[in-house]
Amino acid sequence: MPPIKTALLAYGLSGKFFHAPFLAANEGFELYAVLERNNQKAKHDFPDVKSFASLEELLVDESIELVVVNTPNNTHFELAKQCLLAKKHILLEKPATATPEEFLELIELAKSVNKQLLVYQNRRWSSDICAAKEIIKSGKLGEIIEVHLRFDRYRPTISAKGFKENELPGSGILYDLGSHLIDQAISIFGKPKKYSIQKGMYRNGTMVDDYAFVHLLFENQVNAFITVSMHVLDIQPGIVIHGTKGSFIKEFCDEQENQLMAGMPPNHPDFGLELKNKEGKLTYIDKNNHTIVERIPSQKGNFNGLFKDVYECIRNDKPFSVCHEEILEQLTILNTK
Structure with a gap:
């Protein structure tokens, strides 16, 4: 099986330390692209990575299979939606969305385009x-x-x-x-x-x-x-x-x-x-x-276990460790006024 070509939507603390090192070290993935509108910091660490200046430009690249949505919390829902509509699998940083209703909409959208909606809860592997x-x-x-x-x-x-x-x-x-x-x-x-x-x-x-x-x-x-x-x-x-x-x-x-x-x-x-x-x-x-x-x-500790699960889910259609029902319950609690 070829590695999963993966794009990061940001290269701040999360992208630089919690995603890129695992994508680069795991033979099941290829750290292929990063969305960087201004400074191209990722290239300093990964010279072969492709840099995109806009999300639209990134999403039309058909070789990208997986997009990591590791942007500020308030942007998760809209960006995840755009990625799914472009028929990309997504790994969505926690908290997945601000409300359970938004996450339910993403679940249904992922089903309709036959793509995986996966949530990054790495501290299960602490x-x-x-x-x-x-x-x-x-x-x-x-x-x-x-x-x-x-x-x-x-x-x-x-x-x-x-x-x-x-x-x-x-x-x-x-x-x-x-x-x-x-x-x-x-x-x-x-x-x-x-x-x-x-x-x-x-x-x-x-x-x-x-x-x-x-x-x-x-x-x-x-x-x-x-x-x-x-x-x-x-x-x-x-x-x-x-x-x-x-x-x-x-x-x-x-x-x-x-x-x-x-x-x-x-x-x-x-x-x-x-x-x-x-x-x-x-x-x-x-x-x-x-x-x-x-x-x-x-x-x-084994954060890499999460990425192995992502690979198995996308390539071999195995269940992901962090199920949607658990995320919905979490978001319901977080959203309590």
Whole structure:
């Protein structure tokens, strides 16, 4: 099978670090083109890449099979629609759209043109959340009662990125970071039975939420508490799980983002390895009623697993790991007023 010729719609942080390195390293893809209206930065890193000055020009290139829509959140729906109408498969950055209604329209459009609509939720392949999933599956925690997922930052001032700071569809920390954590919870526990949301705006002059708390209630009385904040100077553990027989605590310490920004390619043997002394702490009661404490190392983080799934979906028509129903549920929660 020939590699999938792929185009990026932007070459900012997302394109440069979270997409291009994987497309270049994975033999199933060819990083063929980038949409760059002004500076042609991609050519500095990938001299053979084709540069387009307009989306219209890019979409008429029939050799392009897959388009990565990695533009600001408020543009996702319209750009994805244009790409599908041009009969391209699309990999759509999270949050997929601002509303579930927009995503439903894209689902129907993708079906009508017989193309794949795939959503990029790369943090399902983070080392830390994968470790948590394995601990839950092991049964050592007993029946799960509560799961706390946090994404903390300390950024008390307004950034220069207008698309993130202005009151636009899909803006604010809940859409930006909460979409990761809500997706992780849904990927583990399924569709929540009910949920509640609290958002706050604490920075001087902010027009968007910079704090959010979500409570998801799943089957079997499993509670997931999700917190995203721009106001945490002392970063807290990203994963805390309590069950009837034990607890698991772990930092959000996946190293893939740091490695990519340091220039490590995804096919490097050390890519995805966590730093030393970042193991999770598992405390549980064994069958002899003894309290056991273990340090649990993570497996490698593997964002490349997402791209392998994209390839299998497009070339071999296999189901994609991130299904449309899960994205619709996520967007319904994010869109709650």
